Amino acid sequence: MSLSKHLIAPSVLAADFAKLYDDIIMVNNSQADWFHIDIMDGVFVPNISFGFPVMQAIAKHATKPLDVHLMIVDPDRYLQVCKDSGAEVITVHYEACTHLHRTLAAIKELGCKAGVALNPHTPVSVLADIIQDIDLVCIMSVNPGFGGQKFIQYTYEKVRQLRALAAGRNDSLLIEIDGGVGSANAGALLAAGADVLVAGSFVFASEDPTATIATLKAVDPQVQSV
Numbered sequence: 001m002s003l004s005k006h007l008i009a010p011s012v013l014a015a016d017f018a019k020l021y022d023d024i025i026m027v028n029n030s031q032a033d034w035f036h037i038d039i040m041d042g043v044f045v046p047n048i049s050f051g052f053p054v055m056q057a058i059a060k061h062a063t064k065p066l067d068v069h070l071m072i073v074d075p076d077r078y079l080q081v082c083k084d085s086g087a088e089v090i091t092v093h094y095e096a097c098t099h100l101h102r103t104l105a106a107i108k109e110l111g112c113k114a115g116v117a118l119n120p121h122t123p124v125s126v127l128a129d130i131i132q133d134i135d136l137v138c139i140m141s142v143n144p145g146f147g148g149q150k151f152i153q154y155t156y157e158k159v160r161q162l163r164a165l166a167a168g169r170n171d172s173l174l175i176e177i178d179g180g181v182g183s184a185n186a187g188a189l190l191a192a193g194a195d196v197l198v199a200g201s202f203v204f205a206s207e208d209p210t211a212t213i214a215t216l217k218a219v220d221p222q223v224q225s226v
């Protein structure tokens with residue numbers, strides 16, 4: 001039995017949109033903790049996923065929290081609709097926010113958990129003056145925009161650096177990893193200090209997604225699997 005308290009957030013981006021309802025029910029009935037919802041605008045990232053009407057349809061059937069990753073420019077414009085569409089966690093990109101402190105306060109005022117995502121090229125040190133105001137940091141372990149990409153190895157080091165940065169100032173900070181996550185790197189990510197594992201293609205492209213989620217949930221952080 002795993003002693004880990006980590007969370008698993010299947011990324012709906014990798015679901016079969018033609019049978020989205022079935023995939024939502026699968027996640028509801030699995031050991032997953034959250035739904036990870038990727039909203040893209042074709043500007044901040046070179047892709048467009050789906051928008052708030054689809055998210056509202058997901059929220060109607062989901063029985064677990066929606067963890068929303070806004071890959072959009074000027075996210076302040078969409079915080080209210082994001083909350084109204086069912087978000088419990090709203091994550092904005094550090095690279096997309098001119099006034100990050102103000103944006104995080106606005107998310108919290110809506111009653112949501114406030115997250116910040118960092119692109120692979122952005123060092124965790126940029127969060128030094130604001131770490132106490134963040135509920136979740138999403139470390140992108142691929143360049144955002146597409147599922148199914150190769151995991152960037154330097155992510156382990158960033159997780160360790162972030163845990164050290166938060167120590168004593170935000171010990172309840174959740175560290176989420178997004179991109180290329182699977183059973184080959186999950187144990188080492190948890191050992192480095194990660195709390196939330198987002199997994200898209202590893203879950204939805206597997207033969208038995210429910211069993212794959214259970215496998216990720218059972219990963220032991222002590223096991224260095226890479």
Ligand SMILES: O=C(CO)[C@H](O)[C@H](O)COP(=O)(O)O
Pocket residue numbers: 011013014036038069142143144145146147148149178179180181198199200201202
């Ligand atoms: O944020 C994302 C893409 O920008 C996805 O959540 C992420 O890529 C997960 O997909 P996969 O597990 O297939 O890599």
